[in-house]
Amino acid sequence: MRQTDRRTHHLGREAIHTYWDHALPPALTVAPGDTVVFDTLDASYGRAARQVQEQPGDLDPALVSLIAAGSYTTPPNAGNGHPLTGPVAVAGAAPGDTLVVEILDIEPGLWGWTASPAGIGLLSDELIEPAGHIWDCRNGRSGLFAPGIRVPLAPFCGVMGVALAAPGRHPTFPPRPTGGNMDIPQLTAGATLYLPIQVKGALFSVGDVHGAQGDGEVSGTGIEMEGTATLRFGLQKGRAIRQPQFRTAPQVAMVPSPYFAATGHDHDLREAAREALRGILDYLEQEHHLPRSRAYLLASTCVDLRISQIVDAPNWTVSAFLPLSIFTGSAA
């Protein structure tokens, strides 16, 4: 295909849906090589952004309660799922092929929110006080958590995936071999995602832009926001992969920063991760005087969980890394 044949499309919020179902008609059909600009909604269906525009400050307690109840659903988008934009059919795509998604640009929103929904987060059973924070991201570079604490923006789409071969409606919450709610923070602009195709046309959908998120997303949310994703589609005919794969942007890395890290050692990896996170929350409480429920929110947006070793039986080691560059030392 010649370069000049490549087209750019736009898909707006009229194409929002809230579950995976290969019976959903495509909102758009594109050719390999085409680019689509997707407008996306956040998991509060825009309510958080609207609320903050009316009354900047802490999250509306009613909204926190809604999120804390574990419901991402609000009329008129019933379905108990993330609002996703799509599906996009890619001409020629067939089961057994691989869909290539080049992430050209992610434009974050001006405001974001983070919450600790009950029953979802890694330590939610210990932190029963639901909390929420509205982030001012209007400078386009970082979100303001508190005077002297800023988290750099590195926006990505929490959900990118294709339809399942299995019929019926599938909830958006769990990720699967077809992708979906993978919440991988390295899928920023410049990265390329590879998804295994299960149905004709692939039927790709996207949503849940996060302005920033740590590996782990420990509270259950990143910096949740509306945003615009510009994605270019390609097709690898006859190349089958088992699970989603990706290539990062050339310079992706941890934030260049010294880190404070805490460790956990347990025969259960999840328990090791919980122990490591407790060490981070202790540190944020003791050294930075943050209430524990607020420390948990902050950690969800910038603390990375890494499996240091998974071989020294019977105890595996998880280390949680907090970038110390978020402490700007000024109240700006």
Added chain:
Amino acid sequence: MRQTDRRTHHLGREAIHTYWDHALPPALTVAPGDTVVFDTLDASYGRAARQVQEQPGDLDPALVSLIAAGSYTTPPNAGNGHPLTGPVAVAGAAPGDTLVVEILDIEPGLWGWTASPAGIGLLSDELIEPAGHIWDCRNGRSGLFAPGIRVPLAPFCGVMGVALAAPGRHPTFPPRPTGGNMDIPQLTAGATLYLPIQVKGALFSVGDVHGAQGDGEVSGTGIEMEGTATLRFGLQKGRAIRQPQFRTAPQVAMVPSPYFAATGHDHDLREAAREALRGILDYLEQEHHLPRSRAYLLASTCVDLRISQIVDAPNWTVSAFLPLSIFTGSAA
């Protein structure tokens, strides 16, 4: 304490021991502020290095078998554990204090080895062919895996820890709240480790230098080598921590490189990690024509396992990151 009071000591391989036991007499007693230069042995008790000096090339099959049998033990150091140098008593240290270990320098050996011991690695049940590799690290910057494939050196000590309060001999293999075999690759020169002290004097020991290792250490070994660690000790009286913590060097990060990554999604984190690793091995087989057993060795030294999300029930996501900068494109 005045700067001039700080002393530098040396502890050689005469102080090797192979288990944790607070009844072991200190090989050295130091004051807070003192520095100790430790000579360390690798987990083959120097046999790999001696063998390669006599006959460079692939690992001696007998040595691979020894390692594959899961035994790190060789006379005269019976005890089925890593050879550790120590213990060092720190004057004034008491239970409930925190030991501060500044990692001033890690001098790697000229040669290293990696193996896939049976029954230890993350996919060892699928990769029943034990394999081994000897790394030429004589340039001091990277280890040679194959023509065109070099892994950058970032040496650290796989084992750093203090004695347990519980009496008796404790094996070195599992890490614990007292540290030990934590295998954390970010504990390079410039980092500072904090260890919770359980016994009078702390009784610190160190060993198991790795020239490089990915987060996860998936085959059960990094680039195993002899080495020299220069550590400065400090004491935080009355500060109790639950688990080891650390601060990284200012510029620690992932290797600055684009990455290829593979994902796994499962309700069991270990299974998610296994699936992600399979994706990396598939890639190394298909794109770089490495035999799977060799790909496994390479992955153990440079592939990082990160927990992308641990909240999107019922499936958690682990991503495995392979730095593409290891493919140097030249046979040098």
